[in-house]
Amino acid sequence: xxxxxxxxxxxxxxxxxxxxxxxxxxxxxxxxxxxxxxxxxxxxxxxxxxxxxxxxxxxxxxxxxxxxxxxxxxxxxxxxxxxxxxxxxxxxxxxxxxxxxxxxxxxxxxxxxxxxxxxxxxxxxxxxxxx
Numbered sequence: 001x002x003x004x005x006x007x008x009x010x011x012x013x014x015x016x017x018x019x020x021x022x023x024x025x026x027x028x029x030x031x032x033x034x035x036x037x038x039x040x041x042x043x044x045x046x047x048x049x050x051x052x053x054x055x056x057x058x059x060x061x062x063x064x065x066x067x068x069x070x071x072x073x074x075x076x077x078x079x080x081x082x083x084x085x086x087x088x089x090x091x092x093x094x095x096x097x098x099x100x101x102x103x104x105x106x107x108x109x110x111x112x113x114x115x116x117x118x119x120x121x122x123x124x125x126x127x128x129x130x131x
Contacts, residue, residue: 007058008051008090012044013076014083015069021082028072036065043083045069045076051090 015022015029024030024038024045031037039046049061069076078085089107096103 003093003095004053005091005093005096006051006053007055008049008092009058009062009087010046010048010090011062011078011087012039012046012085013078014043014080014085015045016075016077017073022074027074029069036069041083044085051092 015024015027023043025042027045029036029038029045032040035048037046037048038044047062047065049058049065052058052061066076089111091103
């Protein structure tokens with residue numbers, strides 16, 4: 001029997017309405033615990049899909065959450081020049097725990113390095129990778 005691995009994520013974005021930035025804490029998405037809400041800093045909006053064993057389900061749920069924001073008349077930006085933005089990728093399971101360093105390094109190589117140059121001005125030098 002194959003071991004179960006769970007996947008999750010919590011991407012952040014900047015909300016805009018009518019071309020102006022809207023802090024999540026000042027919008028209908030101000031919750032600190034809802035599927036769509038303000039992150040701890042208050043300005044970015046954070047998307048919190050349910051953990052799943054199927055990565056495709058994770059992408060489908062994120063897509064639905066993004067569409068919900070768009071349906072309320074907001075635009076989203078991930079450029080990170082107005083506020084620091086981030087996104088954690090969560091993976092879990094015994095295999096992941098036992099191989100965490102190798103997995104972290106592989107994710108750094110496949111995702112971290114290619115996206116490192118995409119950091120907006122607000123991230124500063126916050127681009128630490130596992131290596």
